Amino acid sequence: MDTGDLLSSRAPAPNTNQKKIGELKSELYMKTYNFMGYDAFTPGEIDLAFGLDHLVKMSKQANFPFLAANLMSAKTRNPLFKSHTIKEFQGVKIGLFGLISPRFPAGGSLEESKEYYLADPVEVAQKTIAELKKKHCRVIVVLAHMETHEQEMLAKNIPSIQFILSGHITRLQLEPIESNDTQIFMAGSRGENLGQVDFFIEEKTLYSRYDLVPLTAKFADHPKVQEWLNQYKIDLQKLLQTPPPTTPRKSPAITRRQVAIPVTPLFMGEKYCLSCHPQQHQSWMNTSHARAYQTLSPKNKSSDPTCLACHTTGLGIVRNPKAFFENVQCEACHGPAEGHPDMRRSLSQIGEDQCRKCHNAGNSPNFHYPTYLQKIRHQK
Ligand code: HEC
Ligand code: HEC
Ligand code: HEC
Ligand code: HEC
Missing domain, CATH: 3.60.21.10 (Metallo-dependent phosphatases)
Known part of the structure; x- marks a missing residue:
């Protein structure tokens, strides 16, 4: 069930x-x-x-x-x-x-x-x-x-x-x-x-x-299921490389009056944040989150969708030909920022749940929120 x-x-x-x-x-x-x-x-x-x-x-x-x-x-x-x-x-x-x-x-x-x-x-x-x-x-x-x-x-x-x-x-x-x-x-x-x-x-x-x-590796995958999974990964790769349909979107607002709140905001990428928040950007650069994508390359997993989910940002929900942004970026914690700062949608609602999406029992067995939070806090 x-x-x-x-x-x-x-x-x-x-x-x-x-x-x-x-x-x-x-x-x-x-x-x-x-x-x-x-x-x-x-x-x-x-x-x-x-x-x-x-x-x-x-x-x-x-x-x-x-x-x-x-x-x-x-x-x-x-x-x-x-x-x-x-x-x-x-x-x-x-x-x-x-x-x-x-x-x-x-x-x-x-x-x-x-x-x-x-x-x-x-x-x-x-x-x-x-x-x-x-x-x-x-x-x-x-x-x-x-x-x-x-x-x-x-x-x-x-x-x-x-x-x-x-x-x-x-x-x-x-x-x-x-x-x-x-x-x-x-x-x-x-x-x-x-x-x-x-x-x-x-x-x-x-x-x-x-x-x-x-359900550890002790239980081998059934060859038939393995075959289906491999085909899924190939099909998924194809989809990720297909640019999403491009119906025109309203461009991010210039004045507050004109802003239409998008149903699901898109991810903008860390370069967007850099221009206005250089200090937080610098402190983020000092964390391993900023290198989480490179971590995958020695393992030959840079395009394995099962790894990308946690080692990249905005998978499938970005306007980026690659369909994701490399590394665990600002928006992995702060949420998609399209429309920010004009729309006054808060980007600061971060809690343990947010981290646990990636820091789960399997991939981060030692995760302890206060300890981990301390390590990634932006230095002032
Ligand atoms: C054009 C400049 C600009 C850019 C680009 C920008 N910000 Fe901001 N950000 C601001 C301003 C101005 C404020 C304060 C606005 C306020 O208090 O309403 C702010 C506030 C914030 C805050 C704290 C207040 C809140 O919204 O909860 C966070 C977190 C934040 N920004 C994250 C980001 C992230 C992440 C990005 C990149 C995806 C980003 N910002 C890009 C200008 C910018
Ligand atoms: C999108 C997934 C994702 C989210 C969300 C996320 N992390 Fe991470 N985190 C990672 C990955 C992946 C690594 C490993 C990076 C590497 O070395 O390749 C990591 C590494 C870390 C490390 C470094 C561990 C060490 O000792 O080397 C700390 C600390 C950390 N994360 C804290 C947090 C906290 C606190 C939050 C929530 C506020 C958070 N993370 C949210 C994916 C995420
Ligand atoms: C559910 C989210 C998630 C998935 C899926 C995931 N990872 Fe991670 N990975 C993490 C987190 C979180 C950390 C940091 C763990 C910590 O330090 O507590 C991490 C750490 C790592 C590290 C150690 C980084 C370092 O040098 O310290 C490697 C290597 C790694 N992951 C490779 C992979 C590979 C390869 C895959 C795909 C097979 C993968 N990960 C899938 C979340 C994930
Ligand atoms: C791993 C999660 C995580 C990532 C990644 C992250 N932040 Fe934050 N950010 C936080 C948390 C948590 C706070 C709340 C303040 C605190 O507890 O220290 C915060 C606070 C902020 C604030 C409010 C002012 C402040 O310094 O407290 C801004 C602005 C901000 N972040 C911008 C960014 C930008 C820009 C990036 C990317 C370059 C980024 N953040 C990446 C977790 C993250």
Whole structure:
């Protein structure tokens, strides 16, 4: 099972190849998941941001159901995808259903949000469970693409849920979080670990055991999947080298009055910042972030998309023939600066989350925010 946020970490920007990259990626995922025999997928807000059309297309490529009990069509007020599915093992019926947090902004565009809405998860869960019980399900599993406190709320309000599989949360919990009779599992992010739950039922009692299996190099890639992945990389390279469609954009503003706020601002590159912030630029030059791209060349990985994501800036969301800026630049921390400084969009909302996108457990095991922050602070 997969609990969502498969695609890129941001909504596709207009005038870029992001959407095409997303399509390429979801094709690879669906093909691989079919091959591996997945049973269910619950999309997250990141997948939704690619648009409902895209998600429907994806679901048609899948041999397993997309479960989203509270993702409702604005028109029919019914779920857009399947709400639940039932699996049976040795006479025990297991009811699975998916929920998405209504706190996430609907979709990437206004038009999108008119197409669907996210209904109250607790209400929908109660209704769905009643239906599953009617069909004699003994075990109830929720694929919950939600914030931690919402998952805990769900467990507290509905004790008949045995297992909650967390989506959205990138936390890695070695032990399940227990609430009444519900166990919540958090298996980290980026497919680095497989969460495995074994359970058996004796008389009226359900016993379970939870394991996290780190998906290290110990598990060799299947040759077929490796072949698909290689083809994906070739196709991706081609896409990255294709300049994005160039419909004219409004040039950065001259006066505040004329400024139109772009939906997704583009990355400008460190040379742009240099002219007005020479001091911060100099201090950045003294950090290894300014050399993160060169780091890849001795390893022959300068164009490997799996490395570029963290060793470059703005991958796929820049107006730059190379489709990225080399190194971990200003905007990797400060965010895309198109329109700055005229638009008064703050570029100083930097927190630990920002760093953790790259400094994750796999690539930066010693990451400790205060210590690391101290090392990259701009000297005055
Ligand atoms: C044309 C000059 C100019 C350029 C180019 C420029 N800045 Fe600024 N920047 C300013 C000015 C002026 C301010 C103070 C504006 C304010 O307080 O509203 C500022 C403020 C900031 C701040 C602190 C206030 C905030 O917005 O939160 C950050 C961070 C920042 N700039 C980052 C950058 C980065 C990163 C770049 C390059 C992508 C960049 N700037 C390019 C002029 C510039
Ligand atoms: C876009 C990805 C990315 C982001 C965002 C990012 N980093 Fe990094 N960081 C890297 C990479 C890659 C390196 C390794 C650079 C190299 O040597 O090639 C690195 C190296 C570092 C180092 C040097 C480690 C050492 O001891 O040599 C520090 C410190 C650091 N980062 C702190 C931070 C902090 C703090 C943040 C958030 C405010 C942050 N980084 C955000 C990718 C990132
Ligand atoms: C998820 C983000 C991420 C990805 C993907 C990634 N890296 Fe890194 N890499 C980092 C960070 C962060 C550091 C700095 C770690 C630290 O010092 O804590 C780093 C450090 C390194 C370093 C050590 C730099 C030095 O000299 O100190 C090398 C080499 C490196 N990465 C190569 C690669 C290669 C090759 C790939 C692709 C196979 C890759 N990285 C993919 C985030 C990433
Ligand atoms: C690794 C993350 C990171 C990178 C890369 C980075 N900054 Fe910053 N920047 C910060 C943080 C964090 C602050 C907040 C101030 C602090 O905590 O010291 C900051 C603050 C600023 C400010 C506000 C004034 C100040 O000095 O506090 C400006 C302007 C700025 N940065 C510009 C830049 C420019 C220009 C670049 C690229 C040349 C850049 N930054 C690269 C993390 C980063």
